[in-house]
Amino acid sequence: MTMELENSTHLDASAAPRIFALVVAIDKYKSKDYTNLTGCKNDGERFIHFLKGVLGVPSSQIVFLADEQATQKEILDQFDRFLINNADINRDDAIVFFFAGHGSRINTPTGWATESNKIEILCTHDIWTAGDEGREVWGIFDYTIDEYLRRLAFEKGDNIVVMFDCCHSGGLARGEETTNLRVRSIPPPPYPPPADLERKVLSSIPKPSARAAHTVIQEAGSIHGVVVGTEFSVGSSTQTLVLKAKEVGAFETMLEKGDITNAEATVSHWHHPTLKVHSSIRHSSSHVAVVPADEPAEVAVRQHDLGKWELERFDLLIREYADRVVHVDAEAERMKDILEAIANFNSYLYRAGGAAASFAGKVKIRLNRIEDIGGEYGPHGDDLLNVPVSSRSGVDVKEAIITDLAPRYGFTLENHSDIDLFPYVFYFDPSDYGIQAWYTPPSSTMLAPLKRREAVDQPSSFALGYGAFGTDPIEFYLPHGRKTDSGFLKVFLTTSHVDYDQRRPAPISEISSSRGGPKYSLKGTWTCETFVLTCENP
Known part of the structure; x- marks a missing residue:
């Protein structure tokens, strides 16, 4: 491919783009176990020509390591010095890491955890040779690339472009395998357990058949805190009723029967143990109950001054491993929300189950x-x-x-x-x-x-x-x-x-079976x- 620079827009040197690039290109390998390549160094040079000639990136913002320069130590040192700890790079500047050369896939070292007991590596110039300390060089693991990129993103922001031009097959000619070595992607931030214990459930349920037996299944089970007796308020524009959990599985619950066509459901009463509180605050919900001073409680709430509260915690783990007494500045109404949050916290922390699971303890x-x-x-x-x-x-x-x-x-x-x-x-x-x-x-x-x-x-x-x-x-x-x-x-x-994530809709479904057929089994x-x-x- 020929670069057309004549018609390119050149940037004024006084307004150099905020782009920093570490470019690595390896044709020559020190180990005899690796065939030398052709074209990698040329690709690296042409990429730099693009950065300078088309984008106007100054040479001071580019580091180029080729062949003998591209050792494991030098690549990682430059990543650390030139990118992560470079005071000239501002947060959210554009950062590019370009690598052209061999890639490989090997068995993981003993004790390492991967999906397939394999790891991928970038093959540095000195791979499988003795390093400065006489220790064999293994190239750069995908684990290491992942960590360096995370450190870079933490220090400089995530405006980062990574370009790998290599295959997994380090001992074969470049290009004979089409699958590219890739850095592990970072998944979307997982949703935490909910701040409250309410669950909205949208449903679209078929009209029951007059000749079939129907079982109503809610996709929430013991792991979510559902117990026998948990009540689901099911309503639509024309009907409202309460269905109770009659059989609870690990991840789903069998509810009482009812005609709930085109309904919407909300947990109205979880029916599991309530947080018992000693307090002068008048507050009661399905999660919190104020009990007399002579009854056991998990929390005692005492007001010392307007908006000044003391919480004494009696639950088993916190009283042993955390501060038993903490102080809170809050209005009385806010304290009610805090008690609800404590109930939610304890509900998840002390939730137990599955002791009989075949994999328990394994x-x-x-x-x-x-x-x-x-x-x-x-x-x-x-x-x-x-x-x-x-x-x-x-x-x-x-x-x-x-x-x-x-x-x-x-x-x-x-x-x-x-x-x-x-x-x-x-x-x-x-x-x-x-x-x-x-x-x-x-x-x-x-x-x-x-x-x-x-x-x-x-x-x-x-x-x-x-x-x-x-x-x-x-x-x-x-x-x-x-x-x-x-x-x-x-x-x-x-x-x-x-x-x-109990904020997202989750379905209720209605299972139909012929009379005398097998009973639906919670799995x-x-x-x-x-x-x-x-x-x-x-």
Whole structure:
């Protein structure tokens, strides 16, 4: 292809575009295991010609590494110095990373978690040769590219273009394989558990047949907090009725029968345990109940002055691992909302189930530092969750004590069961009753991210905070002035996708079967595990 520069619009040098580019092009490889290429260096040069000649990017805003210059160390050093830590780059400036050369796909190192036990690598000039410290160079892992791009986006914004001109087959001629090496994409931010416990459900349900038996199914189950007796208010422009849950499954619920054509449903009463409160505030709902002082309660609310409140927490985990007493500035009406939020928080934190699930106890969860050592970005050091179970709070939990707050961390879930699973990971912050979704599977049509084990001694793995699943590394910190701080990690494992966002519509359906036919069976199961994450100054 010939570049037509004559008719291009040239920019005034005094108004140079805010574009910065790191261009890597490799024709020559040091290892005899890799055939040299033709055209990569030329592609890199022509791309730079485009940046300079067409877009007017000055040479000072471009770094070009070709052949012998394009070692693993130099590429990563330039990524760090020229892009991530370049004071001349302002936030939201355009940043380009261009790579032309061999790409490859290899088995993962032991203990690493990927979808297929494979990782993809960019083949640097010195791949499979001894590096400066005598250590074999493995190229640049997709894990590492993912992490460097995340750091770059954090420092400079996400106006980033990445261009890979390579294939997976590092030992074959360039271009013989059409699949391109790609950086793992970042999924849309997952929806957190709801701030309230109301659920709107839009439905379009066929008119019942006079000759068939009908079962009404709601797509919400025990994992959402539904119990036998939970009431669904079903209404339309011409009718309103209340249907109760008569049989509750893991992810769906069988309701009482009723003619609910073209109806809309709202949970009107969850019928699960209510947050019991000692308080002078007159407040009662399906989630909160003020009880006499001589009865047990999870929270006591005391007013010290106008708009000044004290909360004393008695629930098992918070009284053991968090501040028992906190102070809140709020109007009385706002305190009612806070009590509703506490009810929601406790409902999810203490939700239990699935002890009889065949995979219960067969998923091991590890917490490790995530480090880049010689271009290998992954888990290192001790597993901070390799500790005995503690029952001191009255709830069986493992507590990770994190004293080194400088590194970033990641979790690895190992599936030793014979069932494909969907993991859901939430962090509960008792300081403000916030719930953060650290991972929820982004699509209802996706395959289970945590695959069944490959063999008895070969568990499959899922990475959170590193690797191929597009999640950010986890950074722990202590609030200002504190020497210790704890929060709770809750991991739900399910046999099918679950929609935790109760703000979105979810269907009610009506199942018809002939009289005497098989009864509709509620499907699926789930289990969960709770951990304490404690940060401490050593």
